[in-house]
Amino acid sequence: MYDSYLHKLTSEANVITVSINYRLAPEHLIPACYDDSWAVMNWAAQGTEPWLKIHANFSRVFLAGDSAGANIAHNLMVRASEESHFVASLVGMALIDPYFGNAHRSMLSELKCSKILVCTAGKDFLRDRAWTYYEALKKSGWKGELGIKEIEGEGHVFHLFNQTSEKAKVYKDGSIKKYRKHDFAPPSDNPITGVRSKDIVVVPENNVTVRLYLPKITQNDDKKFPLLVYFHGGGFVIESAFSTYYHSYLHSLAAEANVLIVSVEYRLAPEHKIPACYDDSWDAMKWVSQQANSQQETEPWLKNHADFSRVFLSGDSAGANIAHNMMMRASVDEDKLGDGLKLVGMALVHPYFGNNEPDRIWSYCCPENPKTDDPRFNPAAHPSLLSKLVCSKILICTGGVDFIRDRGWTYYESLKKCGWKGEVELKETEGEEHVFHLVKPTCERAKVLMKWLADFFQRSS
Incomplete structure (x- = not known):
């Protein structure tokens, strides 16, 4: 799902994309996902990897993610804003159908980037979280440019599950291809249910x-x-x-x-x-x-x-x-x-x-x-x-x-x-x-x- 989506996004937006495979709960409880993502951020900023060293413009760095990934993107931006040694220039952030609780305005006001786009969907069960984040940013004193776009009639991360939807073109365009490889669960005996x-x-x-x-x-x-x-x-x-x-x-x-x-x-x-x-x-x-x-x-x-x-x-x-x-x-x-x-x-x-x-x-x-x-x-x-x-x-x-x-x-x-x-x-x-x-x-x-x-x-x- 993400491999195909990011292939198309990279082509459409003409960006170099670094996609992070972080540890998951419950095997690895929070803050593992944040720590892993921060480690990758610092690795990327060093610019030692040949593709990044030769082709990445470190004066134009964006963070993005969907759902919990949008939460992680926000938290990395907060951490980068607090830690002065982070060398890359963070320009903006795109949060798609973000999964948040309640925002802290004092932290929002210090965000290091200058541009933020929030994308939400009309029938997303988390729609109110995106709008709350947007309104909190406007009131926080943050000095950047803020935009929000809503897709009517669609649900949470519809652009991944319904990639052929015309409305998904707000995020990317392209013909249908195989966009998800399933994991494999072997047959097994369940000791709890007896199945x-x-x-x-x-x-x-x-x-x-x-x-x-x-x-x-x-x-x-x-x-x-x-x-x-x-x-x-x-x-x-x-x-x-x-x-x-x-x-x-x-x-x-x-x-x-x-x-x-x-x-x-x-x-x-x-x-x-x-x-x-x-x-x-x-x-x-x-x-x-x-x-x-x-x-x-x-x-x-x-x-x-x-x-x-x-x-x-x-x-x-x-x-x-x-x-x-x-x-x-x-x-x-x-x-x-x-x-x-x-x-x-x-x-x-x-x-x-x-x-x-x-x-x-x-x-x-x-x-x-x-x-x-x-x-x-x-x-x-x-x-x-x-x-x-x-x-x-x-x-x-x-x-x-x-x-x-x-x-x-x-x-x-x-x-x-x-x-x-x-x-x-x-x-x-x-x-x-x-x-x-x-x-x-x-x-x-x-x-x-x-x-x-x-x-x-x-x-x-």
Whole structure:
């Protein structure tokens, strides 16, 4: 995410960028992040690194950051203002969606730089912090030039998560490229919840892999669990079933909902354009079906503990789109999954669907059909297909300030009107943004969202 963003910012702004990888909490508590960043500041100011020595103008130095990074940028500017031995000339500071508490005017008035730009977003849950900082600076007696710019209708650091947004051009411009490499969390056993996980390659040719999550069982326990097939989000271009976000989240979901989970790792764009993600996900679905229908030796966790008469599909963002398309394909190609697999319901969290407006992510990922009336992307435009969904229960979850909140509501309304005979419900988390439950998994609203999902899987089975 940051590598691509800073590549583009460097090109657009024509600056040399030094990006700091500082230690993180909770392993390294504050002030570790500040100390590390200050050490890099002093290293850069020495000008011994060849690129910096030859090409950096140390009379024009700026600090910048977003969210907690903006907090760090501010604190480094304060420290540089207090310590006279810092040799570089700090001209300005750009703070994007800054994460602050309450500002101290006496410290603000002494800031060494002469120019500060504060950027905030209209639906950012920290919006008031940016405005408070701005107002405090104006009243502090600081003598520099101060500006603030607000992007209407956008959430916290939207320019990183929604890099194709036209509004992100306030910060930088450029075509879509791969902008985030996920970290890797290995399968593991959770000693607290008792949930176990493991990986299985189901299609070696395309490296289609699934990660299984088995809820706590006792020795010789033959208990059967509802089976949940889960598709991760990421706009078809980022994230992974094996990232820390999803590994942690699905461990918790398996424990809370008491479901056996099959999490699908599919190929991503731009290296593999659509329909690769759908094809890989369908291959995973067929593999699950084979476990249900085969009389031969099958995967032991599924054979012994999966209730194939209670199967759910779920996903978030683009993963919710994939879940819908898998349910749709199963509805028209039901015989390909066999009689041993019964698809009961579907839970779509912050679903990424299209509408009548052009969508640059979709057109980039699916050049074969970039139009937004593609039924895979805009199911609401095809009510006759929606009416054929084979499952009987659907839960849609939206975020109150999600930038694609309307897509979930449109899907919900279309389901009610299309003639589909099942039960659909929509639950909205007020004041929360797109996939907030992954970024803030321990917050109360994330816990409520997980409870909604757990209740849905248990009630519907």
